[in-house]
Amino acid sequence: MNDWIAITHLDDIPRQGARVVELSHDDAVNRIALFRTAADEIYAVRDKCPHRGGPLSEGIVHGGQVTCPLHSWKIDLVTGEAVLPDKGCARTYATKVEDGQVFLKLA
Amino acid sequence: MARMKLVLVGNGMAGMRTLEELLKAAPGMYDITVFGDEPHPNYNRIMLSPVLAGEQTVEQSVLNSREWYATNGITLHTGKRVAKIDRKNRYVETDDGMRAEYDRLLLATGSKPFILPVPGADLEGVIGFRDIADVDRMIQASSQYKHAVVIGGGLLGLEAANGLKLRGMDVSVVHIGDWLLERQLDEPAARLLQQNLEAKGLKFLLRKQTAELLPCRSELARDQDARIAGKPAPTGRVGAVRFKDGETIPADLVVMAVGIRPNTELAESAGLHCNRGLVVNDTMQTITDARIYAVGECVSHRGIAYGLVAPLFEQAKVAANHLAEHGVARYQGSMTSTKLKVTGIDLFSAGNFMGDSSTESLVFSDAAAGTYKKLVLKDNKLVGACIYGDTIDGTWYFDMLREGTDIAQFRKTILFGQHHLGDSGHGPAERVAALPDSAEICGCNGVCKGTIVAAIRDLKLFTLDEVKAHTKASASCGSCTGLVEAVLAHTVGGNYSAAPSKKPLCKCTEHSHDEVIAAIKDQGLKTMDAVFEALEWSTPDGCASCRPAVNYYLLARWPAEYQDDAQSRFTNERAHGNIQKDGSFSVVPRMWGGLTNPKELRAIADVAEKYKVPEVKVTGGQRIDLFGVKKTDLPAMWKDLSDAGFVSGHAYGKALRTVKTCVGAKWCRFGTQDSTGLGVKLEQLTWGSWMPHKYKLAVSGCPRNCAEATIKDFGVVCVDSGYELHVGGNGGIKVRVTDLLTKVETEEQVMEYTGAFAQLYREEAHYLERTAPWVERVGLAHIKAKVVDDAAGRAELYERFKFGQQFAQIDPWKERAEGAEAHEFQPIRISA
Ligand SMILES: Cc1cc2nc3c(=O)[nH]c(=O)nc-3n(C[C@H](O)[C@H](O)[C@H](O)COP(=O)(O)OP(=O)(O)OC[C@H]3O[C@@H](n4cnc5c(N)ncnc54)[C@H](O)[C@@H]3O)c2cc1C
Ligand code: HEM
Ligand code: SF4
Ligand code: FES
Numbered sequence: 001m002n003d004w005i006a007i008t009h010l011d012d013i014p015r016q017g018a019r020v021v022e023l024s025h026d027d028a029v030n031r032i033a034l035f036r037t038a039a040d041e042i043y044a045v046r047d048k049c050p051h052r053g054g055p056l057s058e059g060i061v062h063g064g065q066v067t068c069p070l071h072s073w074k075i076d077l078v079t080g081e082a083v084l085p086d087k088g089c090a091r092t093y094a095t096k097v098e099d100g101q102v103f104l105k106l107a
Numbered sequence: 108m109a110r111m112k113l114v115l116v117g118n119g120m121a122g123m124r125t126l127e128e129l130l131k132a133a134p135g136m137y138d139i140t141v142f143g144d145e146p147h148p149n150y151n152r153i154m155l156s157p158v159l160a161g162e163q164t165v166e167q168s169v170l171n172s173r174e175w176y177a178t179n180g181i182t183l184h185t186g187k188r189v190a191k192i193d194r195k196n197r198y199v200e201t202d203d204g205m206r207a208e209y210d211r212l213l214l215a216t217g218s219k220p221f222i223l224p225v226p227g228a229d230l231e232g233v234i235g236f237r238d239i240a241d242v243d244r245m246i247q248a249s250s251q252y253k254h255a256v257v258i259g260g261g262l263l264g265l266e267a268a269n270g271l272k273l274r275g276m277d278v279s280v281v282h283i284g285d286w287l288l289e290r291q292l293d294e295p296a297a298r299l300l301q302q303n304l305e306a307k308g309l310k311f312l313l314r315k316q317t318a319e320l321l322p323c324r325s326e327l328a329r330d331q332d333a334r335i336a337g338k339p340a341p342t343g344r345v346g347a348v349r350f351k352d353g354e355t356i357p358a359d360l361v362v363m364a365v366g367i368r369p370n371t372e373l374a375e376s377a378g379l380h381c382n383r384g385l386v387v388n389d390t391m392q393t394i395t396d397a398r399i400y401a402v403g404e405c406v407s408h409r410g411i412a413y414g415l416v417a418p419l420f421e422q423a424k425v426a427a428n429h430l431a432e433h434g435v436a437r438y439q440g441s442m443t444s445t446k447l448k449v450t451g452i453d454l455f456s457a458g459n460f461m462g463d464s465s466t467e468s469l470v471f472s473d474a475a476a477g478t479y480k481k482l483v484l485k486d487n488k489l490v491g492a493c494i495y496g497d498t499i500d501g502t503w504y505f506d507m508l509r510e511g512t513d514i515a516q517f518r519k520t521i522l523f524g525q526h527h528l529g530d531s532g533h534g535p536a537e538r539v540a541a542l543p544d545s546a547e548i549c550g551c552n553g554v555c556k557g558t559i560v561a562a563i564r565d566l567k568l569f570t571l572d573e574v575k576a577h578t579k580a581s582a583s584c585g586s587c588t589g590l591v592e593a594v595l596a597h598t599v600g601g602n603y604s605a606a607p608s609k610k611p612l613c614k615c616t617e618h619s620h621d622e623v624i625a626a627i628k629d630q631g632l633k634t635m636d637a638v639f640e641a642l643e644w645s646t647p648d649g650c651a652s653c654r655p656a657v658n659y660y661l662l663a664r665w666p667a668e669y670q671d672d673a674q675s676r677f678t679n680e681r682a683h684g685n686i687q688k689d690g691s692f693s694v695v696p697r698m699w700g701g702l703t704n705p706k707e708l709r710a711i712a713d714v715a716e717k718y719k720v721p722e723v724k725v726t727g728g729q730r731i732d733l734f735g736v737k738k739t740d741l742p743a744m745w746k747d748l749s750d751a752g753f754v755s756g757h758a759y760g761k762a763l764r765t766v767k768t769c770v771g772a773k774w775c776r777f778g779t780q781d782s783t784g785l786g787v788k789l790e791q792l793t794w795g796s797w798m799p800h801k802y803k804l805a806v807s808g809c810p811r812n813c814a815e816a817t818i819k820d821f822g823v824v825c826v827d828s829g830y831e832l833h834v835g836g837n838g839g840i841k842v843r844v845t846d847l848l849t850k851v852e853t854e855e856q857v858m859e860y861t862g863a864f865a866q867l868y869r870e871e872a873h874y875l876e877r878t879a880p881w882v883e884r885v886g887l888a889h890i891k892a893k894v895v896d897d898a899a900g901r902a903e904l905y906e907r908f909k910f911g912q913q914f915a916q917i918d919p920w921k922e923r924a925e926g927a928e929a930h931e932f933q934p935i936r937i938s939a
Contacts, residue, residue, distance in 0.1 A: 008935055016648065016674035020934040031934070038648040055690055058678035060651040067651030069678040069686065071579065074651075085566075085577040 004096065004103040007034065011100065015040065018057040018066070020047055021104065032093060033057035034102065035077055037064060042095045043077035044104055050075070050088025110138050113430065114199055114209040116189045116373065118143025120152055121403030121419040122215025123171055128427030130179055136431060139181045140207045142199070144188035145238055148173050152238070153416060156448045159242050159270030192377035194396055211398055211430060214374055214385060218367040218404040218414070223258065227320030230345040233361045236267045245360065249274035252359030256280075256348050258317055260287040262447055264364035268309050269449045271360070279310040279356060281317060281348070291445050291456040295472060296479045296495040303452055303477065312356075320361060321347040369405045369412050384412040389437045391426040402426050408438060415443050444505045455501030458491035458508050459483055466490060471522045480522060487515040500524035548590050554580040556594060563598045571595065572614070613652035615644050620873040623657065627664050635661065635672060649675075656874035659761070662797055663869045666911035673928065679759035682931060683919045684741060687734065692741060694720075694733045695758035696748050697794060700768045700786030700806075701729030710751030718744050727838075728765035728803065730756055742932055746924035754918040757795070761875070763865075764803050766790040767815070771808035771825070780825035782808035785854055789823075789861055795916040796865065796908070799872040799881075803837075804861070817845045820878040821864055823857055826850075830857050834864055834890065835882030843879040846887045849895045863894050863904035866911075870904075 013019045013036040021032040021044075031047035033056045041064070047057045054070030065074045065083060074083035080092040094105040113129075115122045118141050126139060143149075147169070154168035176183040190202040198208040220235025222228050232248065234241050248255070249271060257268045260282030272278045280287075286297035301311055323346025349355045369384040379395045380386050384407025386394050391406075393399045402422040404414055413419060418441035428436035444457035462468050462483040471480040478496030482489060482504065488511050492504045503524065507514065514521055524543065542548075544557030562568060562577045571592055574580060580591050612620050623642065632638045638657050639649065649657065654675035661669040673681050684692035696711065711731055715723055721735040736744060745755075757764060766789050769775070771782030786806040793804065805816040806823040815838075816822030822833040822845050829852040833845035848864065851857055867890065872881040882890060894901055923932075 005937065007937075012930060014674060014930060017930075019930055022934040022936045024936070034935075055678075055686075058682070058686065060654060060677070061674065062648050062650045062654065063646055072651065 004105050007102050007104045009100050010036070010040070010042070010097055010102055013042070013102070016061045018059075018061065020055075020057045023106070031055075031057075032104070033066075034095070034104070035061055035066060037061060037077070041077075042097055042102055044093035044095045045075065045077060045080050046091040046093075048090060049073060050082055050090050051086070056090065111136065111210040112208055113137035113139045113211050113213065114207050115139065115141045115213045115215060116199060117215035117217055117403065117405070118145065118149050118183070118185065119215055119217050119403065120149065120170070120416055121217070121423055122213060123149040124420050124423035125213060125215065125400075125402050125426045125430070126181065127171075128424050129430050132427055132433060133431035137211070139179075140209075141176070141181055141183050142187050142189050142201065142207070143183075143185050145240070146186040147239060148176065148183065148185065150239065153448070155236070155239070155242050156266035156270060159245060159267065160273045160449075161270075165239060165242075189373060192373065192399075194377055194399075197398070209398075211400065213426065213430070214393075214399060214401040214405065215403040216370040216373060216405045218412075219370050220363055221366040221368050222363050223317060223365060225317055225319055227322065227345065228363075230320055230322055230361075231343065232345040232359060233320060233363065235363050236263055237367075245271060245362065246274065248360040249276050253277055254279075254357040255360045255362065256356065256358040257362045257364060258348075259364035259366070260284065260311070260313070261290065261364060261366075262288065262445060264362070265304070266448055267362045267364055269304070269307070271362070272308055276360070277310075278308075279312055279358075281312045281315050281350075283314065283316055285314060287311070287313075288447075288454075291447075291460075291493070292454065292495065293461055293481060293493055296454065296456075296481070296493050299474065299477055299479055299495050300447075300452065300454060304449075312350075315354075316351040317348060318351045319349045320345050320358070321349060321355070323347070323359070367404065367414055369407065371405055374401070374405070381407070383407050383410075389425075389439060390429050390434075391422055391438055392429070400426050400430065409440055411440065413441065413443065415445065417441065418443060442509055444501070453497065454495045455505075456491075456493040457501075457505050458489070460491040460493035462491065469518075469522050482522060484514070484518075487513055487518070489514060489521075548580055548594060554578050559591065559594050560598050563595060568595075612656060613650055615646040615649050615653050616642060618642050620656070624660055624664075624871070624873075627660050633661065633665050633668055635675065659797060659799065659874050663911070666914045673931075680761070681928075682738060682741065683745075683755055683759060683923065684736070684738075685759040689735075690738075691735045692738055693758070694736050694741070694744060694748075695726065695730050695756035696753035697756040697790075698730050699790050700766055700783055702768075702783060702787060703731075707751065707753070710748070710753070714744055714747050714751075717747065726758070726765075728758075729767050730758065730765060732758070739932055739934070742923050742926075742929070745920035749918065749921045749924050753920075754794070755920045760797070761800050762797050762802065763790075763793045763795065764801050766793070767803070767805040767819070769807050769813035771806075775808055777811055778808035778825070779827050780808060780830065782806040782814065782823075782825055785823065785825075785830075785857065786814075788854065788858065792858055792862060792909075792912070793865060795918075796869070796912060797915060798865070798869060799874050800877045802865070802868075802878070818842060819845065820868075821861060823861075828852070830854075832857065832860050832864075835878045835887070837877055837879045846882060848887075848891065859901065859905045860894065862908035863901045864890070866904040866908035867893055869908075869911075 013034060015036055016038050018033045018035045021034055023030040032044050033047040035043045045056060047055055049056055049068040051071055051073045054068040056066050056068055056075060058069045059066040064077050066077060067074050073086045075090055076083055080090040082088040096103045149171040151168045151170050154163055157163040158165055158168060187201045189199045191200040198206050200206045220237050234244055255271045255276040255278045257264045257280045260280050264280060268278045268280045286294050287301055288297055322343045345358055345361050347355050348358045371381040371385050374385040375381050379393050385401045385405050386407050387401050388394055391400050391402055393401055403419050421441055422438050425436040425438040447454050460483060466483050466485045469482045481493045483491035489504060489508045494501055542556050546556045548554055548556050548559060559578050559580050566577055568574050574591055574595055610619055611617050612623055626632060626642055630641055632641055635657055655677060658672050658675040662671055679685055682692060684694055686692060715733055718736060718740050720733045724732045726732050766786045768783045768786030772778030772780055789804055803819045804821045805814040805819040807814040807816045808825050810824055812824055816824050817833050818836040818838050824831040829850055831850050832848045834848045836845035837843050868878055
């Protein structure tokens with residue numbers, strides 16, 4: 001699956017917020033958090049904090065980072081890496097926005 | 108009325124602590140004048156040992172700077188020795204003729220080193236170890252001379268010897284006893300200590316009695332020349348020490364540390380009764396003259412003159428209490444424990460550590476590892492302890508010793524120490540020093556002391572924020588903050604400043620909470636962006652710490668204008684439910700004053716079944732909690748509850764949570780007022796209001812207080828003649844009982860005070876600061892002044908509270924059931 005999928009409209013994601021994309025796939029459900037920053041950039045990160053699996057989509061978005069709601073790790077939205085001194089990485093996915101349409105690439 | 112005059116003679120640790128306590132207890136009660144014969148402001152005498160050892164500076168040891176005296180309106184005369192007290196005309200006079208009148212006089216003249224009366228004791232280079240001048244002389248000598256002899260193998264002597272050794276001198280310690288520190292250690296422990304110190308290069312001469320101090324040889328020669336010429340012998344510098352057994356050792360510096368003598372010269376000259384110290388009673392007044400108080404090492408209380416600061420500080424508290432005319436405290440003596448401040452050497456001792464025929468001893472000894480522990484027991488109680496090498500449990504033992512804890516239960520393991528923190532986490536700071544590395548400091552994040560210490564050392568951390576960031580300790584509920592600060596203080600020592608005068612709100616700004624609150628009000632800042640711009644935030648859109656805080660401040664200040672920003676709220680408040688550990692939510696409908704009825708219960712039962720709620724529980728706040736609800740089900744469930752007449756219980760928010768009530772006059776045979784009915788009214792007044800932190804109320808129908816109103820943020824206790832209003836309590840990890848705000852007569856007054864107090868808290872407290880720490884920070888007097896004494900101010904606060912409530916009392920559940928913020932609850936689904 002190497003293609004771009006049209007997911008939603010920019011306006012349907014709150015600025016400095018996130019939507020959850022639920023991906024069912026051979027009975028397993030993978031949740032991806034689709035973030036929109038204050039600068040209207042869109043990032044997709046697996047909705048599972050590298051610390052103890054907290055739902056990143058529920059966190060507070062600031063700059064290019066999100067703070068996990070469970071124990072306040074900060075995750076860089078571009079790389080998925082935890083901000084030092086914490087160490088860990090959440091998977092990221094490619095995104096693009098064309099004419100207000102948000103695309104996601106799963107491979 | 109003119110203020111009373113208080114004069115303090117002795118600008119040292121005990122006297123100044125008394126003044127600090129007094130300023131806290133009764134600010135502005137006295138005109139205070141302080142005389143000290145040293146040229147310095149009050150410094151920490153204890154730190155002279157690390158200063159001598161080169162581990163600290165004199166500046167770091169200052170306790171009260173000259174500015175401190177000035178700010179507190181205290182007149183300070185340094186370098187002035189008081190030579191006379193005229194008790195009849197009530198003034199003191201210095202040796203250069205300066206006078207000061209007093210209504211009350213506080214004597215804290217400390218003590219003097221005892222100088223052995225042997226020939227040669229007046230030679231140059233023979234000193235005590237007491238003040239900065241002595242330390243200067245020692246440092247000076249160490250740069251010029253080689254041989255130092257310390258007479259006295261007690262705590263002070265060993266600390267002096269250690270310091271001089273570190274300054275490069277060749278040091279011998281002379282001690283008359285059979286072993287070192289015989290007042291603190293038994294023989295086996297002292298042997299271990301001696302070995303350790305010998306390994307550091309110190310030399311020991313035990314069972315030696317000093318006979319004479321001889322002048323240095325060249326001067327001896329000159330001396331003889333002088334004698335021949337018939338001139339009086341000049342007193343030159345010391346050159347050697349001779350013992351009773353005839354042995355002589357070289358000495359260019361002799362430090363006498365054989366004991367201290369209470370400095371009572373001045374008191375005796377004024378006719379105050381002295382007997383190995385200036386005699387005082389349990390209120391720290393001299394027994395001769397009730398206007399004269401005395402504290403510190405110069406004092407003899409019940410026959411004891413103390414030489415350690417802990418008991419002196421207890422005396423200071425008592426003296427301050429009486430000077431403030433509170434008149435309730437009594438000093439009844441102290442039990443002391445000791446530690447030696449030589450880096451790398453740990454010893455601890457307390458109580459009857461030698462034992463006698465009526466006691467039994469538990470001993471653990473590992474000479475190879477250099478550790479030794481002896482606990483002395485009597486009737487299953489600890490009466491003494493002497494520990495060398497591994498002292499982490501010292502304070503634990505000391506606590507049990509003081510409290511007379513029955514140790515029968517854990518007698519078998521007591522020697523192995525505490526090993527876990529136990530209940531509190533709020534004990535005194537020094538306790539932290541005694542904790543093992545495996546002790547869990549932060550229960551929330553499971554961080555142990557060892558981890559924190561390692562991070563502080565290895566990463567060179569200095570502030571609490573850094574420790575939080577790197578270890579997560581105290582990053583969650585924050586109740587261990589005090590412990591973490593103590594670990595920090597203990598690990599980085601004097602470099603750590605516990606209370607920076609100003610603490611920025613977060614890393615995005617220099618400004619403190621108070622400055623942000625003030626700017627929002629004074630500069631009329633009404634949006635988050637305006638705040639970030641006006642206060643020059645360093646980040647474009649803040650962080651997860653400042654955004655929720657600023658959002659709250661804006662909401663509290665501009666209820667009508669400010670548009671609440673969902674993206675700046677923690678997830679609980681955005682989803683209007685409590686996120687649980689598995690990511691599900693809990694739902695708590697509001698039940699006014701804890702009252703309900705069959706229809707409501709039936710509706711809750713229906714909802715619970717319809718959405719397959721796995722667990723239903725009655726909460727501590729008299730509500731029903733439905734657990735395990737999937738986020739996607741929330742809006743539908745809220746709709747059903749809303750249709751049945753329920754509104755959100757805000758059990759998830761920094762907001763008014765519940766008003767708990769008891770049975771009250773309607774049914775209870777003890778009830779004095781309608782506590783339930785009043786609770787319902789109060790909840791209708793306050794529900795929906797956002798607060799700096801969670802906020803709970805309770806109303807009890809009589810002083811039996813079944814609703815536990817005295818551990819609530821705002822508690823009402825009904826009495827026959829009206830209503831007592833209590834504030835600033837909470838349950839939780841660190842329980843705090845409320846303070847009584849005032850008593851009122853009518854329900855209308857209760858309503859007004861309820862609103863006014865809540866509004867003051869909303870306007871002045873820092874975000875995430877509960878009422879308990881807020882009340883402690885600003886002081887009950889401040890709150891009383893605004894809410895009780897100022898009727899007009901109170902009415903305005905109440906009006907502002909009610910005004911804000913118009914915009915706050917909109918049920919968030921109903922809004923969302925009707926479709927608001929739908930994106931929050933609906934995922935986008937893709938199947939592949
Ligand atoms: C090197 C050293 C290490 C110590 N280590 C420890 C320790 O680890 N733990 C511990 O608990 N204790 C320790 N102590 C003891 C502790 O410092 C004292 O118990 C404490 O300082 C006594 O306080 P004080 O106010 O009674 O006397 P001081 O602090 O001595 O204050 C008395 C002051 O009064 C001044 N004064 C006296 N007479 C007059 C006068 N007529 N006019 C004007 N001023 C006058 C003196 O110059 C002095 O400044 C140590 C002491 C020393 C010297
Ligand atoms: C001085 C002693 C006390 C007496 C005589 C007393 C008496 C009573 C009485 C008569 C009732 C009402 C029972 C009824 O009619 O339903 C009651 C209720 C209750 N009491 Fe006490 N009480 C006392 C102290 C306490 C304390 C200290 C607590 C808790 C800390 C407490 C907790 C409760 C509770 C939770 C209720 C039920 C209130 C409600 O939710 O309706 N009581 N008590
Ligand atoms: S507090 Fe007093 S009135 Fe209320 S239930 Fe308890 S005993 Fe009854
Ligand atoms: S799960 Fe995200 S910080 Fe712990």
